[in-house]
Amino acid sequence: MTTRAAAGWLPLSPGERAVAIEVLVHGPLSRSEIARRLNLSAGSLTRLTKPLIASGLLIEAAESGEEGESAEVRQGRPSQPLDIVAESRSFIGFKITEDMVYGVVTTLRSDVVARRDRPLPTHTPAEVADLLAEMTEELTRSFPAPAGIGIGVGGRVEKRSVVAESAFLGWTDVPLAELVASRTGLPVVVENDVAALVEAETWFGAGRGLDRFVVLTIGAGIGYGLVLGGSRVASVEDGRGVGRRWIVNPYGPLTPEGERGSAISLLTIPSIRYQVSAATGEDLAYEEILARAAAGDPLSARVLDEAARALGTLVAQIANFAMPQKILLAGEGVGLVDVAGPVVEETILTHRHPQADPVDLETKVSDFHDWARGAAVLAIQVLVLGAGERR
Missing domain, CATH: 3.30.420.40 (ATPase, nucleotide binding domain)
Incomplete structure (x- = not known):
């Protein structure tokens, strides 16, 4: 069984990535504010933002200037703040517990737009991957072409792909990312569930x-x-x-x-x-x-x-x-x-x-959908923006 292919996304350069993350987490931001935060010249910022706007990742948001003022009458560089197009990509996040799988679909800003939960009748890795693929198919009927999948698991994860050890699932060295990617045709990132939750709260929550x-x-x-x-x-x-x-x-x-x-x-x-x-x-x-x-x-x-x-x-x-x-x-x-x-x-x-x-x-x-959202944020960080790789 296969699902729709992931939406394409050109790899970002380190500079483009820095701009995209700054706007994603803190935007909308004016160009001058982005340049100040990242210590960039106006020319460098223009060079970095052009491909991001052309790809549809960034957009010039509505102005918040003085009443009656418009971009047409202003002089010089465009003044509209830049913002992320949150709905331009969707992401799937899963949280696996001992007896359930909790799934969500999020926007690029991690807003949950859909949920899907299923009982987990077995811990056999291939059958768990089958279930995740079925849930992905169900979720993509309403939100087609997701950019990727994030999976949170209680246990130790290596290289954001292999569940090295999970006591409650009885797993050792399970290549979960590979198993799910081969069934869905989507890029997959796997992480310890607490680590994923921390990343989500750092970018979009209390931190x-x-x-x-x-x-x-x-x-x-x-x-x-x-x-x-x-x-x-x-x-x-x-x-x-x-x-x-x-x-x-x-x-x-x-x-x-x-x-x-x-x-x-x-x-x-x-x-x-x-x-x-x-x-x-x-x-x-x-x-x-x-x-x-x-x-x-x-x-x-x-x-x-x-x-x-x-x-x-x-x-x-x-x-x-x-x-x-x-x-x-x-x-x-x-x-x-x-x-x-x-x-x-x-x-x-x-x-x-x-x-x-x-x-x-x-x-x-936090319910288990919050943990699933954390896994989706990992997908946003790693699969799309190339950020947050474990050092």
């Missing part, structure tokens, strides 16, 4: 325009991403389960695997459910535990307060050592802050210097 930024995710696991100088810091530890060795309280609870006091044992949804189940004999959903704690149930409240202290400790440690301008707390588990926010705040203050700057902590309840 936009920030020099130092951190994403901390809590849900089925713990994820961490650091941005310095406006770029994500890649590491060989990406996708290796950092939370298992992040000891928050050495006297804390055990996980079913026997770990004591780690971020995994205190903060993840499965561990919180396990603790409540061990104490009550009830198998409660995470949302039920949050509701019971909010209603004053002492056992649920105790478990969540311990989790909140662990979260506050983590946030304070990150703030102390990475000194970010903002920390984004994301994932399916951030409802913890709604119930035990004061405990989180108190713990942060306890572990910070009294004269330290307040921690700018932003919370975002």
Whole structure:
């Protein structure tokens, strides 16, 4: 089974790429502002923008000058700000979980315009690739000729193409990009799901325009991403389960695997459910535990307060050592802050210097479509703009 071919895109030179990214992330921008940001002369900027406008990637946006003023009466170089044609290309992003695949279609500015979810009945790589190809075919019926596909996977990914290790899928050295590309005829990029989410938030979300930024995710696991100088810091530890060795309280609870006091044992949804189940004999959903704690149930409240202290400790440690301008707390588990926010705040203050700057902590309840959008942003960065390659 094949899909429509990807829309063509001429390779960009480093200078063209820099201009395109600046306008994509921060636009619309005037030519003078682009030249100032990139330290370019007016002539160099004109040379770089001409092919971008001719290809349909950039457009001269409507003017925002004084009322009654028009480009025809102005002298010199055109004055209209430049902007990206967001709808000129579409991108597909997938997030693979243990039992589901979540898919989205986005514009060039990562606006989600369509969603498609399917159960994942098997972890056999070829069959997973078949399912992704079927979903791609379904999505392209309404949004033809996508420029590429991004796939986010929990685990370690090499060369943005091979899933080197994914415990929840039981995969080792699976060439997922090749498998999906051969079935769809589209270029494919694969990345660790947390890394993809960090890239999306850096370009289009909470970290936009920030020099130092951190994403901390809590849900089925713990994820961490650091941005310095406006770029994500890649590491060989990406996708290796950092939370298992992040000891928050050495006297804390055990996980079913026997770990004591780690971020995994205190903060993840499965561990919180396990603790409540061990104490009550009830198998409660995470949302039920949050509701019971909010209603004053002492056992649920105790478990969540311990989790909140662990979260506050983590946030304070990150703030102390990475000194970010903002920390984004994301994932399916951030409802913890709604119930035990004061405990989180108190713990942060306890572990910070009294004269330290307040921690700018932003919370975002992320569903799996946000993770899929992150994968689509990777496709935008790598496949189209040639940016963000892992060094």
